Amino acid sequence: MAGPRLSRKQIESLLTEVLTPVEPSAQFVHSLKARLVTYQGERPLSPWMLLAILGTAIVLALTSIGMLLRFIVGLVSLISLLGNRRNTNSGSRASA
Amino acid sequence: MARETLDDLALAEIAGSDMEAFGELYERHVRRIYNYIYYRTGNHHDAEDLTARVFQRALRHVGNFEDKGVPFTAWLYRIAHNLVANWHRDRSRRPVIPLDKHVVVSEVGEHPEAEAIASEEQFLLLEAVRALPDDRQQLLILKFVERMSNAEIGEVMGRTEGAIKSLYHRTLSTLREEVKQRESGEAAEPGSSESK
Numbered sequence: 001m002a003g004p005r006l007s008r009k010q011i012e013s014l015l016t017e018v019l020t021p022v023e024p025s026a027q028f029v030h031s032l033k034a035r036l037v038t039y040q041g042e043r044p045l046s047p048w049m050l051l052a053i054l055g056t057a058i059v060l061a062l063t064s065i066g067m068l069l070r071f072i073v074g075l076v077s078l079i080s081l082l083g084n085r086r087n088t089n090s091g092s093r094a095s096a
Numbered sequence: 097m098a099r100e101t102l103d104d105l106a107l108a109e110i111a112g113s114d115m116e117a118f119g120e121l122y123e124r125h126v127r128r129i130y131n132y133i134y135y136r137t138g139n140h141h142d143a144e145d146l147t148a149r150v151f152q153r154a155l156r157h158v159g160n161f162e163d164k165g166v167p168f169t170a171w172l173y174r175i176a177h178n179l180v181a182n183w184h185r186d187r188s189r190r191p192v193i194p195l196d197k198h199v200v201v202s203e204v205g206e207h208p209e210a211e212a213i214a215s216e217e218q219f220l221l222l223e224a225v226r227a228l229p230d231d232r233q234q235l236l237i238l239k240f241v242e243r244m245s246n247a248e249i250g251e252v253m254g255r256t257e258g259a260i261k262s263l264y265h266r267t268l269s270t271l272r273e274e275v276k277q278r279e280s281g282e283a284a285e286p287g288s289s290e291s292k
Binding site: 006007008011012014015016017018019020021022023024025028029032033035036037 | 126131151155222
């Protein structure tokens with residue numbers, strides 16, 4: 001089809017037919033907006049934020065372990081104290 | 097204050113700290129940026145990827161945006177243009193299939209023979225458009241897809257209206273030559289377009 005050269009009008013008309021607006025998918029538009037506006041940026045967490053969260057979690061874990069150990073030691077002390085008192089009472093009753 | 101009533105520049109001024117303002121700018125411009133990138137890359141997948149990167153970059157730098165008399169759209173197009181240029185640099189070949197589909201699907205009617213010729217002309221024209229330098233492709237996309245005036249295109253591309261008009265005339269002449277050459281090539285090698 002090596003015909004005569006297309007006229008300027010024909011080229012413009014063809015360009016109008018070929019270069020038409022396309023619509024991005026609604027899902028893409030909404031999910032990108034959610035990523036940008038709701039989560040503010042391309043990463044949900046920055047490395048520094050991640051480090052801070054990890055550090056806080058470790059401190060909280062250590063604190064809670066310390067609290068638990070203190071509670072256990074306190075409980076054991078209470079039990080042994082009660083045991084000693086019971087032994088002392090039964091000993092004094094026997095001697096009387 | 098309703099953000100919908102503010103113009104782009106007013107929104108851009110507060111968008112660095114106001115995510116809803118940035119969201120409004122996004123809603124106004126995402127489709128045109130997507131269109132621009134789609135015609136520069138030739139496929140929806142890369143268009144989505146690059147559109148996302150344009151707005152991520154815009155979000156990071158919108159706080160530094162200054163009103164220098166250039167529309168906010170021009171700033172976004174500049175980002176898109178740079179990212180597309182990097183995209184092309186990273187790839188040695190340019191994908192062609194989706195745009196061809198776009199042309200073929202668009203035309204079905206009562207005169208299949210005439211439409212086949214028109215479709216082939218469109219195919220050759222798209223190939224010729226993709227062979228143009230970046231700035232000329234950008235000009236055609238802004239003019240025909242976005243329906244911008246020469247003055248608006250000049251603002252986006254950082255050139256005068258006269259320079260755009262001149263570039264447009266040269267681009268059309270180049271396209272006429274290119275299409276003619278490609279038609280001659282097609283005639284010399286029958287069936288060569290089928291393999292594409």
